[in-house]
Amino acid sequence: MKACLFDLDNTLIDSMHVWEEAVIRLFDQLSLTMDLEEARTLFGKMKFSEVLHEIKTRFALSQSESQLKDLVIADVKDQYLHHIQPKEGAVAFVKAAKASGYRLCVVTSNDEKLTHHVLKRIGILDDFAFVLSAESANLSKQDPLIWETAIKRLHVEAKDCVVFEDSLHAMESAKALGCYVISLVEPCKEEIRRCADECHRDFTTIKLPALTNAHVEKS
Secondary structure, eight states, X not given: OOEEEEOTBTTTBOOHHHHHHHHHHHHHHTTOOOOHHHHHHHHTTSOHHHHHHHHHHXXXXXXXXXXXXXXXXXXXXXXXXXXXXXXXXXXXXXXXXXXXXXXXXXXXXXXXXXXXXXXXXXXXXXXXXXXXXXXXXXXOTTSHHHHHHHHXXXXXXXXXXXXXXXXXXXXXXXXXXXXXXXXXXXXXXXXXXXXXXXXXSSGGGOOHHHHHHHHHHHO
16 A cells, blocks of 8 residues: 545545535525534435535525625634644644655645645645545545546555545445455444444544555455
């Protein structure tokens, strides 16, 4: 194993609640109603821009998607700049991986500027070769192409990559390329267990040597 590709939200940082709460407040501001579980299922597979497009289309809103984005970003920016914390063990794990010679990057559906801000604040931005934002690159984490793009930029092969994720659809697209997938989801549902090579609550139970040996044996 030569490279580690990290998702951001709910993987490196504990932040999904921030977006969920921001969308709930957006719905309140616009007097919209939607079942929370339906929203989680639907929006969980989408980029931020796709979520806004879906909301605008579903509710026939007069506001532009840009206006909706401004409302939500204003709501979450302070959290990313000042409050969101790394997942337990994440900073130490990233530092250890970098020191051990692994090539590192972040592959996220989040806004690129927000991603850079939070990674810099928690002290690990400089440990990554690059941040690949699905928004900026006009890609989707449901499509293996986003992982393929990141892997090429890291100058490695998919079989030499470990992907750290919390979303099933992103795990499936990484697995389609032959990557080794580590799930950081609690609780780890059965469909995720069937897809991921390992399941962990956070980074404190993941060991780099074990990752290397497991990947070599699987290859």
